[in-house]
Every structure is written in structure tokens, then in C-alpha cells.
Amino acid sequence: MAGMEQPVEDSELTVLCITGWCRNGSTILGNVLNEAPGFFHVGEIHFLWKNSAGLGVNNLCGCGATLPECPVWSEILPVGRPAGATPAEHAANVIRRQRAVARTRHTWRIMKNGLDAGGSSDLREHAELMTGIYRAVAERTGSRVLVDTTKIPGEAAVLPRLPGIRTVFVHLVRDPMAVSNSWRTPKDYVYTMSASKNTAYWRAFNIASRAILRRYPQQSMLLRYEDFIADPAGTVDALLRLCGADPAGNPVHGQTVSLHTNHTVTGNPDRFRHGETVIRPKDDSWRTGLPRLARLATLVVAWPMAWRYGYRSTGGLRRPAQPVRPPRQVPPPRQVAPQPLSVAAPHGTAPAEPALEDGTVGSGS
Ligand SMILES: [Zn+2]
Numbered sequence: 001m002a003g004m005e006q007p008v009e010d011s012e013l014t015v016l017c018i019t020g021w022c023r024n025g026s027t028i029l030g031n032v033l034n035e036a037p038g039f040f041h042v043g044e045i046h047f048l049w050k051n052s053a054g055l056g057v058n059n060l061c062g063c064g065a066t067l068p069e070c071p072v073w074s075e076i077l078p079v080g081r082p083a084g085a086t087p088a089e090h091a092a093n094v095i096r097r098q099r100a101v102a103r104t105r106h107t108w109r110i111m112k113n114g115l116d117a118g119g120s121s122d123l124r125e126h127a128e129l130m131t132g133i134y135r136a137v138a139e140r141t142g143s144r145v146l147v148d149t150t151k152i153p154g155e156a157a158v159l160p161r162l163p164g165i166r167t168v169f170v171h172l173v174r175d176p177m178a179v180s181n182s183w184r185t186p187k188d189y190v191y192t193m194s195a196s197k198n199t200a201y202w203r204a205f206n207i208a209s210r211a212i213l214r215r216y217p218q219q220s221m222l223l224r225y226e227d228f229i230a231d232p233a234g235t236v237d238a239l240l241r242l243c244g245a246d247p248a249g250n251p252v253h254g255q256t257v258s259l260h261t262n263h264t265v266t267g268n269p270d271r272f273r274h275g276e277t278v279i280r281p282k283d284d285s286w287r288t289g290l291p292r293l294a295r296l297a298t299l300v301v302a303w304p305m306a307w308r309y310g311y312r313s314t315g316g317l318r319r320p321a322q323p324v325r326p327p328r329q330v331p332p333p334r335q336v337a338p339q340p341l342s343v344a345a346p347h348g349t350a351p352a353e354p355a356l357e358d359g360t361v362g363s364g365s
Helices: 026-033 043-051 087-101 102-118 121-143 153-161 176-184 194-215 225-230 233-241 294-302
Strands: 013-019 038-045 145-151 165-173 220-224 256-259 275-278
Touching: 013 026, 013 153, 013 194, 026 038, 026 145, 026 165, 026 233, 038 043, 038 121, 043 087, 043 145, 087 121, 102 121, 102 153, 102 194, 102 294, 121 145, 121 153, 121 165, 145 153, 153 165, 153 194, 153 225, 165 194, 165 225, 165 233, 176 194, 194 220, 194 294, 220 225, 220 233, 225 233
Parallel strands: 013 145, 013 165, 038 145, 165 220
Antiparallel strands: 256 275
16 A cells, blocks of 8 residues: 555565665675575665666676676666666666665655655655565565665665565664774775764664664664674574574574675675685774774764664773883982981882873774
């Protein structure tokens, strides 16, 4: 029914929607889930049209082919394209609609007003397109659960309005210090962003993602990236159950998972790797890699939200200790007259040396 959230049956298609801010580990989580029976990781499907038209930062599928030449996406891209429209014209129209009605700032009005939000037909047309796309991918790949790591909350808010599709939300949050450190480092097609700007996005995207979880608590999970990497097998068990899948299909053993070729639309460049993959249980390289000023900027912008998620370590924000100067030559004591024993200096009154702090210096690496 127009504008209403859609009832779904257990047997229908599920979309596991991961929200949150970029560099939160969604690509590796999606690729791990991609190994579970009946699951298919589409990547960041929001960028399918932009990247297939060559307008994004990369146009490759996770399989290594360009999106228009990939055996999966070449069959999906024509879905919803109006008769007579070229692929470029269709891509331009989809991108225009996405910008007009499905941005992060639109999250609340979509949750409140449904497909009537925005006062035009754009959102309804976008929802129709996404319904057709998800269904076509499920049919083409024989999947029951599609994992979408788009992360844009405005897109996520549309999903419960799609007919015949059950949506499960995972709000994936990562320590803003680690996220700022990740944004400092250029990697293949991934650009960089300052700590203050990236953390402002971290804040906005997490606020909107939290609003979605509060709106749909029965079908949602808040997940910290750090908890996922500390116990990937247990986390995937919980996610499979959330999607109504059998945990016996969990592909993770301890910290190890065997990754095969995927068909992801954009994401972290690590998506091109496959084979035996060990998930490191800790994510603390920011402690030595993130400079003090960037840590301070991250702390200020992320407060108090980061605290609420349990991220309370700053890694030390005091200035790094100065090199210790060699002790000055102490002149020989003057010869003084012997003092009475009753005024001898007490023990333990010498001024203490300032304590040196370890691990506070950004290496700039
Ligand atoms: Zn592909």
C-alpha cells in the first residue's frame, strides 16, 4: 500500500542493511556474510549507477570486471531503465533522484511520511527501482538475504517501504579515532579527509543510524566494529539468527574465514582480496598513527557520542615528552660549616622528575 510499511512473510527476501559512517568495517563484514549459504553481498548498491557510468572514483565490481561487463551487474543494470533511455541517461536520472530524496538529512522525513516524503514522485520512483533491483539480484544469484553496505541512512529509511522485502538493520559503529586514522591514508581509489570533517560526518551518520534503530528496534542490531573483530564467529552467529538463517552456515572459524570472489559495488579496496583471511582481533593502530592534533579534533567533534558507544580512550593528548637533557655538571659542594644534627634534611623531599608519557607521539606514518 502506498506510503505504508510493507508486511512481509518469512519466506520473502531479506535485505540486511548496514548503516553508519564510512570506514566502519562494513566491507569485510559484508564479505564474510557473503560466504554464508543464501547470502549475497551487493556492496554499496547506491553507487551502482554512478560507478557504472564512470562518474565515480572506481567502476570495478569486486570480481575485477567493470560493472557493465560483470556477469551479475550486466544483467541487473537494465532493470528499471525506461524504454528509449540510454544507460548514461538512466544513470543521470537515478543519481538526481538519490540526491533529491534519499540523503542522510532526509532520513527522518522518510521515516515519518513514507514514500510521500519530499512532495514529488521521486521517492516513489526510487523505491520502485530499488524493489526491482533487489528482486532481480536475488533471482539472478539464487539468494535469500542480500547484504547492502551502502550505509547512507536516507537510503536505509526507504527499505521498510519496499513491498515483499524484509529489512534487517545493523548499525555498525567504529571508534572515531580509528576512523580518522583510516581517512588519513590514501588507498587506491580511496581519497583522504581531515579528522574534523570526517568526524562531523561520523557524528551525523551515526545520529541518523541511531534514529533508524530506535524506529525499528525489533529488526535491528547495534554492532561495534571492535566487538566484531574480537569475536567474528560469535558476531556472525548473531547476525545469521537476526536474518532467520541457520548459524550452522557460519563461515568463520575462530578468527579465520575463507573468502571467495565477490560481486560488490564499490567498498574498501580490500574487497578484491580473497583466500584464507585472518581477522585481527584489535584495531589500535591509530594510537601510534594518528597525530595529536587530529586526535584532539576527533575527540572534540565526537564528544559525547563516542563516550556513549564506549570509546573513551584518547591515547593520550598531552604533548610528547621533550628529549631528556644530559644532567648539568654539578659543582662540588661548597665547604660549609657543620650544621647541628637536629636540622638534617628529611628523606623524600626532593622534587620529582616530570613523568614521561609513552605512546603519545603521532608517527605521521
Ligand atoms: Zn562482478
